Amino acid sequence: MTGRVLKDNFSRRYYDNGIWKGPTINPPLGHYKYGEVLLKSMKKNTELIGQTQASTGKEDSFGEILDRTIRCALWLKKQNIKPGDVIGICTQHHLNHITPIVASLFIGSIINPWWDDMEEEQIKYFIELTDPKVVFISEKNVSFIQNTIKKTGINIKIIVFGSVDGLESFDDILKAQSAEEVKKFQCTTVESANKPAIIIYTSGTTGKSKGVLHSYHSIANNCEFIPIDLMKGSRGMCNSQIAWISGIVNPLRAIEYGANIIITSDMSEADSFRLIEKYKASCIDWVIMGTGTADRMSKTCFINSLDYSTVKFVCVGGAVVKKNVTEFIENIFPNGKIQQSYGATELCGIVTQTEVNQHINSCGRVLANAEIKIMSAGDGKKILGPNEEGELYVKSSCVMLCYYKNPNATMKVLDSENWFHSGDLGYYNESGEFFIIDRITELIRSQSDYIAPGPIEEIIHRHPNVVGVAVIAKSNENNIEQPMAFVVKSSGATVTEEEIINFVKENIQEKFHLKGGVKFIDKLPLTQSGKISKITLREIAKRIAHEF
Known part of the structure; x- marks a missing residue:
C-alpha cells in the first residue's frame, strides 16, 4: 500500500x-x-x-x-x-x-x-x-x-x-x-x-x-x-x-x-x-x-x-x-x-x-x-x-x-x-471553495478592462441550437480587443448571428457582449489533448479581419 x-x-x-x-x-x-x-x-x-x-x-x-x-x-x-x-x-x-x-x-x-x-x-x-x-x-x-x-x-x-x-x-x-x-x-x-x-x-x-x-x-x-x-x-x-x-x-x-x-x-x-x-x-x-x-x-x-x-x-x-x-x-x-x-x-x-x-x-x-x-x-x-x-x-x-x-x-x-x-x-470564497474563471492568456484585453471568455461561452452553450462554442479576442480597427464567438450549430438548426448576439445581450452585462461578432463553423479545432485550440481560432479571426 x-x-x-x-x-x-x-x-x-x-x-x-x-x-x-x-x-x-x-x-x-x-x-x-x-x-x-x-x-x-x-x-x-x-x-x-x-x-x-x-x-x-x-x-x-x-x-x-x-x-x-x-x-x-x-x-x-x-x-x-x-x-x-x-x-x-x-x-x-x-x-x-x-x-x-x-x-x-x-x-x-x-x-x-x-x-x-x-x-x-x-x-x-x-x-x-x-x-x-x-x-x-x-x-x-x-x-x-x-x-x-x-x-x-x-x-x-x-x-x-x-x-x-x-x-x-x-x-x-x-x-x-x-x-x-x-x-x-x-x-x-x-x-x-x-x-x-x-x-x-x-x-x-x-x-x-x-x-x-x-x-x-x-x-x-x-x-x-x-x-x-x-x-x-x-x-x-x-x-x-x-x-x-x-x-x-x-x-x-x-x-x-x-x-x-x-x-x-x-x-x-x-x-x-x-x-x-x-x-x-x-x-x-x-x-x-x-x-x-x-x-x-x-x-x-x-x-x-x-x-x-x-x-x-x-x-x-x-x-x-x-x-x-x-x-x-x-x-x-x-x-x-x-x-x-x-x-x-x-x-x-x-x-x-x-x-x-x-x-x-x-x-x-x-x-x-x-x-x-x-x-x-x-x-x-x-x-x-x-x-x-x-x-x-x-x-x-x-x-x-x-x-x-x-x-x-x-x-x-x-x-x-x-x-x-x-x-x-x-x-x-470564505469557506475555502475554489473557483476557476479562465486561463490568463485567454483573457480579452478591452481598453482598461479584462474580459474572461468563460461566462460568455457558458451563456451561448445554453442556447438550444448550439452544440459547441469558443470565444476569443478579435482586434478592431483601433487595435482594441473585442469578444468574438465561434459557434457550432445543432444539426439542421437555422440560428443566425444576430440571434446569438442578442441572446448574449439578454443574459449578461455589456462588457461581455459580442462586439467582435459571431462566426459559424462546422466543428471547433482541437489540440491532441482534446481541448479547443484557441490559437487556431485567433488565426481564423485575423484572416476574417483582413477580409474587411
Whole structure:
C-alpha cells in the first residue's frame, strides 16, 4: 500500500495568512517503488477481471495482465533499457496498451505516452526531445511514424501492436520470454523518490507542448480521482487518452485496487454513452470524463432516455465545467456523486475536490499535501484574500520535477519556493471553495478592462441550437480587443448571428457582449489533448479581419 488517505482530507485543512493548506500525510518508507506495489497487487488478484473490451466483451484477468507485463519487462531489460532511459508509446486503448506502461515502472525507466493522431513535425519534436530507446506503436500509425523516425536519423527500436511486415510485433516479444524467466522476475529497485518515471505532454493550447517530467513519488502518491473505498473491486469507465495524466493515473489505480476498467476506444462516443446502460445489470460504479465529453453528452438528444441510475461516482475534469453542463450531469446520474476537481499535468493530477452541498461551479477545496494561494495576476506581488480574482499558485508534494530539457520554461512556472504558477485566473470564497474563471492568456484585453471568455461561452452553450462554442479576442480597427464567438450549430438548426448576439445581450452585462461578432463553423479545432485550440481560432479571426 502507498499510504494514501482521503477521508480526512477536508476536515483537517486550514487557512494561514492567505494560503489554504491541506493536511500533511507522510507516505510510508519506500512508497515510491510503485512497480513493486502493482506487481504485488496483481499477484494478489490474479483471478479478478482487470479489463473488459466493450466492443467484444473479451475479459482480461489480472493474472493475464501480469504475465504479459513481466514478459514485456523482461524483453525491455534484454534490450539494455535501464533506469533513466525513455520508452515511447503511441496507441489508442486496447487490452495491451497498459502493459508497456506498467513494464516501464517494473524496471525503473521513464514512460513517455504520445497522442495517437500527431502530425510529422510533432513526432519529430517528441523524438528529438526525449530520444526514446524503443517506441510501442499501434498498427494504424506505425508506417507513418516509422517513416518520420527515419527522417530524424535517430536509431529507435519499433514494436507494433498488431502485425506489419518487417516489424517485430508485441505478441512476438512476449512469446520470446520463457515461463521460468517469468516465474523468477523481480522489479528493478527504484533508488529514490525523485527518480524520473514519466514524461507527459502539456495540452499545447497556447503553443508547443512541453514535456512534463514526474517522479516515481508523484506517480505513486498523487490524490485519487476516485475514492479508494469505491475503487476496490469496482468496475469503471475512463476514456482519457494515455497521453493525459488522468489516462495514466486512473488505470494504474485500478490495477492497485483490483478494479475492472471498461475499454471503449474502438467505439464511437455515442455508443460509449449507451454502454453505461448496457452494463446496468452488472453495474458500472464510476465514470471519469473530460469536460469536452460532458459538453457533448449534454447536447446529445438520446441521453435523457438512458438509465444511469447504477453509477455511484462521476468525475468531470480537464477544463472549467459550465453550470448548465454540471446541472445536466447531476440530473442524468441521479444516484451518483458528481465530483469536480482542479488539477494540472504539472501537478500529476488533482489538488482540489468538491464535497456535498458545495456551489455548483466550484472545483472544491484543497486536498492533502497541497497548498493554494491567489496572487495578483501579472506581477504576482500581492497575496489576495477571499473573493479577489488572481492567479492560482499551487504547492504540492506531487509537483513536476521540471519541463524536460527546458529549464527556461521551468523557471517561469516554478519559483524559488517551489510554488507552481498555474496561469489560471480564479478565486476562493470564505469557506475555502475554489473557483476557476479562465486561463490568463485567454483573457480579452478591452481598453482598461479584462474580459474572461468563460461566462460568455457558458451563456451561448445554453442556447438550444448550439452544440459547441469558443470565444476569443478579435482586434478592431483601433487595435482594441473585442469578444468574438465561434459557434457550432445543432444539426439542421437555422440560428443566425444576430440571434446569438442578442441572446448574449439578454443574459449578461455589456462588457461581455459580442462586439467582435459571431462566426459559424462546422466543428471547433482541437489540440491532441482534446481541448479547443484557441490559437487556431485567433488565426481564423485575423484572416476574417483582413477580409474587411
